[in-house]
Amino acid sequence: MKVGIAGLGTMGRVHAEAYRRMGANLVAVYDANPDRLAGFAAEFDVEAAASYELLLRQVDVVDVCTPTFTHLEMAETAFALGVDVILEKPLALTVEQGEQIIRAAREAGRRLFVAMVVRFFPQYRRAAELVRAGELGRVSVVRLKRVGFLPAAGWFRDPEKSGGMPVDLMIHDLDYARWLLGEPVSVMARRSPALSGQALEHVQALLAFPGGEMALVEGGWAYPPGYFRTGFDIAGDKGLIEWSSDQPEPLRTLFPKDEPPPALGLPMAGLEEDPYELELRHALAALESGGPFEVTPEDALAALKLALAVRESAASGRVVEVA
Incomplete structure (x- = not known):
């Protein structure tokens, strides 16, 4: 599966390093900070997507590591473009937002894994x-x-x-x-x-x-x-x-x-063993096989x-x- 990461702060880096260790197909990354984006893409030898939507058009699954208040918009945009989502915890800020994200995944026929590591x-x-x-x-x-x-x-x-x-x-x-x-x-x-x-x-x-x-x-x-x-x-x-x-x-x-x-x-x-690698390995395996998520x-x-x-x-x- 082609994987992209959105949000290149602490958790974005932790996930990128885990993907590199496990040999996952990380192809592109996105961050709103252009300097951080350029340095990160060069370090991990992946494409620096100019926008979140351009990132989504290149991947099968997006790993959203952006701040919690952005989760609803980021997840809904991904589902609308036919992309599965790995979402850093917490799911959302409110129950209503969380329900909206889950509903958007179901209506789009996409899958959602929340990283409760x-x-x-x-x-x-x-x-x-x-x-x-x-x-x-x-x-x-x-x-x-x-x-x-x-x-x-x-x-x-x-x-x-x-x-x-x-x-x-x-x-x-x-x-x-x-x-x-x-x-x-x-x-x-x-x-x-x-x-x-x-x-x-x-x-x-x-x-x-x-x-x-x-x-x-x-x-x-x-x-x-x-x-x-x-x-x-x-x-x-x-x-x-x-x-x-x-x-x-x-x-x-x-x-x-x-x-x-x-x-x-x-x-x-x-x-x-690194728990983030275990978590992401499980998520990708379940996405590829259609099997159930543990969370x-x-x-x-x-x-x-x-x-x-x-x-x-x-x-x-x-x-x-x-x-």
Whole structure:
């Protein structure tokens, strides 16, 4: 398949490097900044498209890595020209926009893959495999953490353009909580006071699930520049899985000493694999074969709804029911 990238900032570069490693047919790129476009095209030895529409006319699939507030227009334009779309998360800024993007894909007969990359991080995938295999027994408590510094690009600092930290950052772990436990019924969130005139914030959200399970999700743009931490622990009545980006082990599993080890092993080989490459390799393979995506557009929409509920609860201080 002929692939193009629109938006050549941080994520555009990450995706381009992944395509190069996997030998994908990246043929052209586009960015509104002509200097960045020219340098990027020369570095990756691809064509610099003079406009987004000219890019679309050369490719089978476009990888949209532009800011969130542009997603609706970029996706609809691609679908109208008969091009499939790989779309960086989040799907959109609002539920209505997300539904509009999904509807546009369906009406055009095109396919949409939303890049929720945490599902492709080996540690997170291994943990989900253990949960699915029943090795932890009944999982009742999940804790997820993703905290870092405020991104430098100005549009992140405007919630009208980025959705704010819950929509841009926490959405990763909210999606993962759904992947493990299903759909929550309510959210209660608290936000640290914003620092004067800045978009710095830290949020803790408690998700309640129909069977009594709960997930505590922590996210923040309040760390000093350069610091970024992620981690999780998943507790069941037979064992615990925990991982932190600060620990040397790829994954740590804890089971009672008087019980046999889990049937499903945790091979350490492959944990160095790049999750963006795994994600994009999966997306292209599904597009070429017509097979299903591991992350559906509906998954991305449900994660967006949950992120918006967290944002609403953090702003109001009240429990928000999740439809």
